[in-house]
Amino acid sequence: MGAALPRKELFDIPEGVIYLDGNSLGVLPKGAVARATEVIRDEWGGQLIKAWNTAGWMALPAGVGDTIAGLIGAPAGAVATGDTLSIKVYQALAASLRMRPDRRVILSDNGNFPSDLYMAEGLINTIDKGYVLRTPAPVDVLDAITDEVAVVMLTQVDYRTGRMHNVQEVTQAAHAAGAVMIWDLAHSAGAVPVDMTASHAEFAVGCTYKYLNGGPGAPAFIYARPDIILDLQPALSGWLGHAAPFAMEQAYRPAMSTERLRVGTPSIVQLSILQEALKVWEGVDMADLRAASIRLSETFIAEVEARCASLTLASPRDPAMRGSQVSFAFENGYPAMQALIERGVIGDFRAPDIMRFGFTPLYLDQAEIVRAAEIIEDVISNEVWRDPKYHMRSRVT
Amino acid sequence: MGAALPRKELFDIPEGVIYLDGNSLGVLPKGAVARATEVIRDEWGGQLIKAWNTAGWMALPAGVGDTIAGLIGAPAGAVATGDTLSIKVYQALAASLRMRPDRRVILSDNGNFPSDLYMAEGLINTIDKGYVLRTPAPVDVLDAITDEVAVVMLTQVDYRTGRMHNVQEVTQAAHAAGAVMIWDLAHSAGAVPVDMTASHAEFAVGCTYKYLNGGPGAPAFIYARPDIILDLQPALSGWLGHAAPFAMEQAYRPAMSTERLRVGTPSIVQLSILQEALKVWEGVDMADLRAASIRLSETFIAEVEARCASLTLASPRDPAMRGSQVSFAFENGYPAMQALIERGVIGDFRAPDIMRFGFTPLYLDQAEIVRAAEIIEDVISNEVWRDPKYHMRSRVT
Numbered sequence: 001m002g003a004a005l006p007r008k009e010l011f012d013i014p015e016g017v018i019y020l021d022g023n024s025l026g027v028l029p030k031g032a033v034a035r036a037t038e039v040i041r042d043e044w045g046g047q048l049i050k051a052w053n054t055a056g057w058m059a060l061p062a063g064v065g066d067t068i069a070g071l072i073g074a075p076a077g078a079v080a081t082g083d084t085l086s087i088k089v090y091q092a093l094a095a096s097l098r099m100r101p102d103r104r105v106i107l108s109d110n111g112n113f114p115s116d117l118y119m120a121e122g123l124i125n126t127i128d129k130g131y132v133l134r135t136p137a138p139v140d141v142l143d144a145i146t147d148e149v150a151v152v153m154l155t156q157v158d159y160r161t162g163r164m165h166n167v168q169e170v171t172q173a174a175h176a177a178g179a180v181m182i183w184d185l186a187h188s189a190g191a192v193p194v195d196m197t198a199s200h201a202e203f204a205v206g207c208t209y210k211y212l213n214g215g216p217g218a219p220a221f222i223y224a225r226p227d228i229i230l231d232l233q234p235a236l237s238g239w240l241g242h243a244a245p246f247a248m249e250q251a252y253r254p255a256m257s258t259e260r261l262r263v264g265t266p267s268i269v270q271l272s273i274l275q276e277a278l279k280v281w282e283g284v285d286m287a288d289l290r291a292a293s294i295r296l297s298e299t300f301i302a303e304v305e306a307r308c309a310s311l312t313l314a315s316p317r318d319p320a321m322r323g324s325q326v327s328f329a330f331e332n333g334y335p336a337m338q339a340l341i342e343r344g345v346i347g348d349f350r351a352p353d354i355m356r357f358g359f360t361p362l363y364l365d366q367a368e369i370v371r372a373a374e375i376i377e378d379v380i381s382n383e384v385w386r387d388p389k390y391h392m393r394s395r396v397t
Numbered sequence: 398m399g400a401a402l403p404r405k406e407l408f409d410i411p412e413g414v415i416y417l418d419g420n421s422l423g424v425l426p427k428g429a430v431a432r433a434t435e436v437i438r439d440e441w442g443g444q445l446i447k448a449w450n451t452a453g454w455m456a457l458p459a460g461v462g463d464t465i466a467g468l469i470g471a472p473a474g475a476v477a478t479g480d481t482l483s484i485k486v487y488q489a490l491a492a493s494l495r496m497r498p499d500r501r502v503i504l505s506d507n508g509n510f511p512s513d514l515y516m517a518e519g520l521i522n523t524i525d526k527g528y529v530l531r532t533p534a535p536v537d538v539l540d541a542i543t544d545e546v547a548v549v550m551l552t553q554v555d556y557r558t559g560r561m562h563n564v565q566e567v568t569q570a571a572h573a574a575g576a577v578m579i580w581d582l583a584h585s586a587g588a589v590p591v592d593m594t595a596s597h598a599e600f601a602v603g604c605t606y607k608y609l610n611g612g613p614g615a616p617a618f619i620y621a622r623p624d625i626i627l628d629l630q631p632a633l634s635g636w637l638g639h640a641a642p643f644a645m646e647q648a649y650r651p652a653m654s655t656e657r658l659r660v661g662t663p664s665i666v667q668l669s670i671l672q673e674a675l676k677v678w679e680g681v682d683m684a685d686l687r688a689a690s691i692r693l694s695e696t697f698i699a700e701v702e703a704r705c706a707s708l709t710l711a712s713p714r715d716p717a718m719r720g721s722q723v724s725f726a727f728e729n730g731y732p733a734m735q736a737l738i739e740r741g742v743i744g745d746f747r748a749p750d751i752m753r754f755g756f757t758p759l760y761l762d763q764a765e766i767v768r769a770a771e772i773i774e775d776v777i778s779n780e781v782w783r784d785p786k787y788h789m790r791s792r793v794t
Contacts, residue, residue, distance in 0.1 A: 012442050021446045028442030036433050036666070044612055045409050045425030049418045049743060057613060084661025086635035087484060094523050110647060115636035115661065118649040122634030126491050127524055135647065209662070215441055216454060217664035237519030238483035239512035248748050250507060250532065252515040264481025264512065265606065267614030267664050269433070346446060351645050 002285025005292045005361045010280045011213075018368045018375075020347040023187055023325050023358030026213030026277075035276040039269055060275065061240075061266045062259065065221060067278045068212070071286075072185060072204060073195030074223050080261040081208075081271065085186060085220040087236065088205040089119045089153070091261055092222060094235035096151035096180040096202065097123070097131070099228075103150035107179070110135040111158040116184055120153065138163060145173045151180040156194075157187035157323030160354050162315040164192070164323050171201045186210060189221075191293070191324035191360075193286040196223055211324070211360060214274035222261050229258055238263030280362060292361035293324040296369050300326055300357065303373030308380045314354055325358045330380075335390035339379045342390075345372045399682025402689045402758045407677045408610075415765045415772075417744040420584055420722050420755030423610030423674075432673040436666055457672065458637075458663045459656065462618060464675045465609070468683075469582060469601060470592030471620050477658040478605075478668065482583060482617040484633065485602040486516045486550070488658055489619060491632030493548035493577040493599065494520075494528070496625075500547035504576070507532040508555040513581055517550065535560060539570055546576040553591075554584035554720030557751050559712040561589070561720050568598045583607060586618075588690070588721035588757075590683040593620050608721070608757060611671035619658050626655055635660030677759060689758035690721040693766050697723055697754065700770030705777040711751055722755045727777075732787035736776045739787075742769045 012028045013019060019027060043055035052058050065079035072079070093106065106120050117135060124131040136144045138158060145152060152174040157164050167183060174181040181201040188194050190211030196204050204223040208214035224232060237252045239245045240262040244253070254260035298319060304311060311328040330336055330353060337349040347357040357372075379385055409425045410416060416424060440452035449455050462476035469476070490503065503517050514532060521528040533541045535555060542549060549571040554561050564580060571578040578598040585591050587608030593601050601620040605611035621629060634649045636642045637659040641650070651657035695716060701708060708725040727733055727750060734746040744754040754769075776782060 012438075014443055014445070017445070019445060025441075025446045027445065028437065032442075033434055033438050036437055037430055040425065040433055040612065040670070041409075041430050044422075045429075046411055048411070048414070048416060048424065049422045049745060050738065051613070083480065083484065084635065086661035087480065087633065090633060098523075113636075114639070114645050114647065117647060118634045118636055118639065121649045122632050123523075125630060125634075126495075126520075126632040128526075207662070215437065215666055216448070217662055217666060217668070219664075220661070233522060235519050235523040236484065236487060237515045237522075238481070239510075239515055242511070242515065246748070248511050250511065250514060252518045264483035264617070265604070265614055267616075267667050269612060269614060269667050269670065270664050271614070273437070273666065341447065348446060351643070 002288045003283035005288060006363050006365050007280060008363050011363050013363060016344045018345050018372045020345065020357040020359070020372060022360035023191070023210050024348050025209055025216060026211060026360070027363060029213050029277045029280055031276045031279065032215065032273050036269060036273055039272040057268050060268065060271050061262060064271055064275050064278065068189065068208070068221050069223070071281060072189055072223065073197050075197065075226065078226050078258055079221050079223045080258045081221045082219050082262055082266050085205060085207040086115045086119050087263070088220045088222040089116050089184065090123055091234065091236050092182045092203040092205055093120055093123050093151060093153060095232050096182060097127070098233050099180050100150035103148060104131050105148045105150055106131060106133045107141070107144055107149045107152045108133065108135050109138045109141050109154060111138045111160060111163070112155050113159050113184065113186065116153065116155065138165065141165070141170065142173055145177045145179060147177050149177055149179040151182060153182040153184070155184035155186060157191065159187060160314070160350050160356070161327050162323045162325040164321055167199045167201070171199045175200065187323050187325065190281070193290055201225065202228055208274050212274070213277040213280065215270065215277065218270050218274045219267055224258055224261060229260070230256065232260065234260050236263045240264060240266070289361050293359050294319040296359040296361060296364055296366065297322065297324070297326050299366055299369045300359070300373060303370055304328065304376055307373055307377035310380060324360070325356060327354045327356045329353045330355055332385050335385040336379055338390035339384045339387070340376060343375050343379070345375045399685045400680035402685060403760050403762050404677060405760045408760050410760060413741045415742050415769045417742065417754040417756070417769060419757035420588070420607050420753070421745050422606055422613060423608060423757070424760060426610050426674045426677055428673045428676065429612065429670050433666060433670055436669040454665050457665065457668050458659060461668055461672050461675065465586065465605070465618050466620070468678060469586055469620065470594050472594065472623065475623050475655055476618050476620045477655045478618045479616050479659055479663050482602060482604040483512045483516050484660070485617045485619040486513050486581065487520055488631065488633050489579045489600040489602055490517055490520050490548060490550060492629050493579060494524070495630050496577050497547035497575070500545060501528050502545045502547060503528060503530045504538070504541055504546045504549045505530065505532050506535045506538050506551060508535045508557060508560070509552050510556050510581065510583065513550065513552060535562065538562070538567065542570045542574045542576060544574050546574055548577040548579060550579040550581070552581035552583060554588065556584060557711070557747050557753070558724050559720045559722040561718055564596045564598070568596050572597065584720050584722065590687055598622065599625055605671050609671070610674040610677065612667065612674065615667050615671045616664055621655055621658060626657070627653065629657065631657050633660045637661060637663070686758050690756050691716040693756040693758060693761055693763065694719065694721070694723050696763055696766045697756070697770060700767055701725065701773055704770055704774035707777060721757070722753060724754070725752045726750045727752055729782050732782040733776055735787035736781045736784070737773060740772050740776065742772045
């Protein structure tokens with residue numbers, strides 16, 4: 001048995017808020033302010049440059065990587081942290097293309113997060129050798145894996161619908177066709193059980209400010225399968241991925257570990273907050289978390305569908321096919337979401353018509369889900385969203 | 398007349414420390430802890446996802462960029478912030494190569510910071526079309542600018558010796574040969590007067606944790622000359638450089654501004670600390686700062702040379718040729734620096750034999766410089782550095 005869920009006592013969540021947007025930005029872990037104060041005042045301020053040694057800053061990125069490894073079924077030492085998710089996508093893609101020099105197709109899907117597709121586009125244009133990016137619908141990905149494909153790059157959980165790819169099945173198909181496999185775990189890490197070792201995929205990337213509660217702009221991570229690391233040629237060959245960064249050699253010589261996927265100076269303050277945030281996972285059994293997530297989302301779907309006929313479920317009905325979010329399509333989803341936010345039910349909106357609700361069993365309980373559905377019913381049934389103030393498009397969420 | 402220097406009252410510096418390493422990691426501005434607490438507790442914790450709008454997070458990267466623009470002689474809107482310096486080097490290099498498709502040479506120098514050279518190497522290997530990186534000695538750069546050169550990429554102030562390139566002269570030579578010019582301002586921004594507009598260089602990049610006191614891992618910046626922005630093809634085409642990030646379009650469409658040089662989700666906590674740190678520059682006249690820097694470094698050279706015959710000046714003797722640092726070569730520089738650090742005189746060591754001392758007129762005065770020279774004399778004359786404890790190589794500085 002893991003720790004009982006939810007563990008609300010570990011977080012500071014505003015009174016009166018039902019937060020269904022932990023899939024966009026997680027909530028504040030209680031220790032974050034104290035840890036940030038310590039790293040800024042005592043380590044930076046008090047130890048200055050010496051803190052790289054005395055406060056353990058040099059080892060921090062790898063240490064945080066090891067903790068994340070434990071959450072995605074990877075061995076210690078197989079995860080590097082730093083940069084943003086988009087940068088990590090670029091690294092994984094560039095390395096993959098070099099592993100399959102005779103192929104010219106990057107396969108993704110049209111449900112992938114746009115930045116992943118944009119980064120592929122930027123890499124293709126930079127290399128300028130006739131690479132193409134194919135983006136079939138998520139359900140057509142398996143059929144699109146041909147022997148032209150150098151790399152399959154997919155986000156496991158669709159950011160709009162919550163639909164999940166089957167990691168084992170897709171990875172096996174990619175490998176059977178001779179392609180490299182990259183999984184983006186942005187909506188998986190801390191949301192659903194992940195076993196990168198069992199998947200045998202070459203790469204995974206992810207962010208830490210969603211279900212991992214690392215805070216706005218927390219660093220990203222990248223996993224590489226341990227047996228490929230020493231042959232992997234980093235495109236973004238920064239000094240902190242060098243075998244001996246402080247030897248100041250003229251030529252790049254990659255670290256003999258996953259550290260070769262590091263680039264520049266790590267964001268120590270954000271990494272320290274993330275390290276603190278990851279403590280809430282101590283003792284959590286991911287199978288328990290998944291079961292709790294499914295209970296929350298099944299309750300939500302049943303309650304909303306019983307109350308709001310004009311909302312159409314845009315997520316798979318089978319919970320086994322769903323990540324830890326539920327989306328409803330609604331033509332007036334944008335103003336409706338603004339009205340909900342004003343009433344303390346915080347989800348978000350994704351164009352063109354998706355109202356998105358994330359379920360984070362670490363800090364949500366069933367009663368809140370029922371209460372959220374009641375408030376949604378009020379906004380929809382009474383057409384509260386017609387108020388012009390909810391139609392202002394200056395907002396980003 | 399600008400603000401009087403130094404402005405020690407704006408910083409928290411440990412008692413008994415003479416900090417000559419602000420060229421590696423700047424000191425703690427007094428407002429940083431309070432600002433970090435505010436952004437973490439009140440903005441992230443209290444406003445959650447709404448903070449992107451309500452706390453101004455969306456506008457933060459550009460706002461910080463505008464402040465930095467003012468410090469490097471660039472117009473508002475011409476500087477994008479985020480990522481690390483190595484990533485920004487890669488962006489500038491990749492864009493430059495696309496601007497000169499018929500040329501195959503990247504010219505730098507062997508005094509450039511290794512990560513800049515490593516990133517060039519990674520880009521060359523990724524494109525794999527016969528590009529070469531040439532790295533003559535700094536004094537030979539002008540002669541190496543030929544019409545084969547696509548881009549000249551140099552750090553203005555040599556990180557080892559403090560030797561400065563002449564920005565105007567080198568940029569003019571690059572342009573006369575048809576090459577693009579990139580300046581790395583890592584040791585320039587906040588250290589010496591910089592006028593990017595007058596230089597007419599296409600790009601500048603820099604970091605903010607040295608003379609700009611942004612804290613460990615503070616985000617980097619990139620300047621692009623305004624007239625080239627709309628033709629510039631970003632290699633690292635992340636969603637926050639998109640013209641409409643939240644439209645979630647499938648294809649990349651770059652922002653019609655310098656924002657196209659942004660990549661992923663910005664590190665809001667570190668950016669907020671940096672924003673606070675940049676307030677110490679209000680009212681500072683860069684000509685005054687430069688004059689104060691030269692007074693400090695001239696005093697230091699005179700005092701050290703008078704006291705320590707075994708230390709050899711490794712920086713230009715002419716202050717006009719020097720950035721805001723002074724280096725001495727000493728065979729036992731590594732243990733000598735450890736002994737100095739233990740005695741409160743914090744500089745750093747760069748292989749193979751460079752003892753490096755940075756001068757930050759915002760928080761250093763003449764009396765500290767003389768006192769530092771006295772302590773150096775003690776360590777050198779009495780061969781304090783012979784103690785085995787100073788020879789342990791586990792340290793990174």
